[in-house]
Amino acid sequence: MISVAIASCRSTQLLRETLDSVLPQASRAGAEVIVARSDEFRDVDLEDVLAAARCRIIWCPSDATIPHLRGAALAAASGDWVALTEDNCVAAPDWLDRLYRWSGTNVQVVGGSMANARPEHAIDAGAAYAEYGFFGPLRKLVDGSPPLVTGANVMYHQGILAQVAGSAANGDWEDVIHGRLFRQGASFAIAPDAMVLQNLQYRLGDFCRDRYEHGRDYARVRARSASLASRLLFLFATPLLPMLLAARIWRSAGRATPVQFAQALPWTITFLAAWSAGEAVGYLTPGMGHE
Numbered sequence: 001m002i003s004v005a006i007a008s009c010r011s012t013q014l015l016r017e018t019l020d021s022v023l024p025q026a027s028r029a030g031a032e033v034i035v036a037r038s039d040e041f042r043d044v045d046l047e048d049v050l051a052a053a054r055c056r057i058i059w060c061p062s063d064a065t066i067p068h069l070r071g072a073a074l075a076a077a078s079g080d081w082v083a084l085t086e087d088n089c090v091a092a093p094d095w096l097d098r099l100y101r102w103s104g105t106n107v108q109v110v111g112g113s114m115a116n117a118r119p120e121h122a123i124d125a126g127a128a129y130a131e132y133g134f135f136g137p138l139r140k141l142v143d144g145s146p147p148l149v150t151g152a153n154v155m156y157h158q159g160i161l162a163q164v165a166g167s168a169a170n171g172d173w174e175d176v177i178h179g180r181l182f183r184q185g186a187s188f189a190i191a192p193d194a195m196v197l198q199n200l201q202y203r204l205g206d207f208c209r210d211r212y213e214h215g216r217d218y219a220r221v222r223a224r225s226a227s228l229a230s231r232l233l234f235l236f237a238t239p240l241l242p243m244l245l246a247a248r249i250w251r252s253a254g255r256a257t258p259v260q261f262a263q264a265l266p267w268t269i270t271f272l273a274a275w276s277a278g279e280a281v282g283y284l285t286p287g288m289g290h291e
Helices: 012-029 044-052 066-076 095-104 122-135 158-169 174-183 204-224 228-252 258-284
Strands: 002-008 032-038 056-060 081-086 089-091 109-116 154-157 188-198
Touching (some): 002 012, 002 066, 002 095, 012 044, 012 089, 012 095, 032 066, 044 056, 066 158, 081 158, 095 109, 095 154, 095 188, 122 204, 122 258, 174 188, 204 228, 204 258
Parallel strands (some): 002 032, 032 056
Antiparallel strands (some): 081 154, 089 188
């Protein structure tokens, strides 16, 4: 049996669109659906919709982060496999089937691919590339390196679920969790045809701020275990990051949609530059903030 876990901290409309894409295929697969949602967005009508669809909803504190919401949803899942996504996404019609095809193998983590549900808007496309372009359908596993698997499109085996849920409940993001699993010898696979599409409309300033804060927090965590020399090296490399990261995004996602990638590139570079600025600040202030 497979379960679907959804982390939800955004508008009711976005969650409804996620559910519209997930519920039909979950019904076909006989899968339970669990939504962990921030109490800030409590909605009686939504509760009725979820109850009618036989979904389980877990209300979490209004200040719960996305990792905390993921942890709550995963901890409540009972399937042999659990597919995880978020309410900023819509799933392709065959998403669950494509992931579950890996259930007969010895892998423990299956990462799907990301695309953009709003290609007609260049800013939205640029934001999707900047955030999820590394998880495009053309990326590959690299021997000896932790795999690139996003928490917005991943399936876990029940055997490692408690560890993943516990780490997420402690606030760990997927790169930390997957890196730890990789070092422990967990087996990973990429399912490029298991597609989830980002479904957000962005404001330029808001998303630049979001990328800046994520880059800053990432660097602070990274810097805590790095020597001063390494931190300085990371710092001096940050001006190069927008072009280096854009090249990686081209290889993993842009080649699949070259026209859309070219149209969105100025915005993608803008958002990557905001991330890079955040990284620079993070390396200069490693003792501030929290993981």
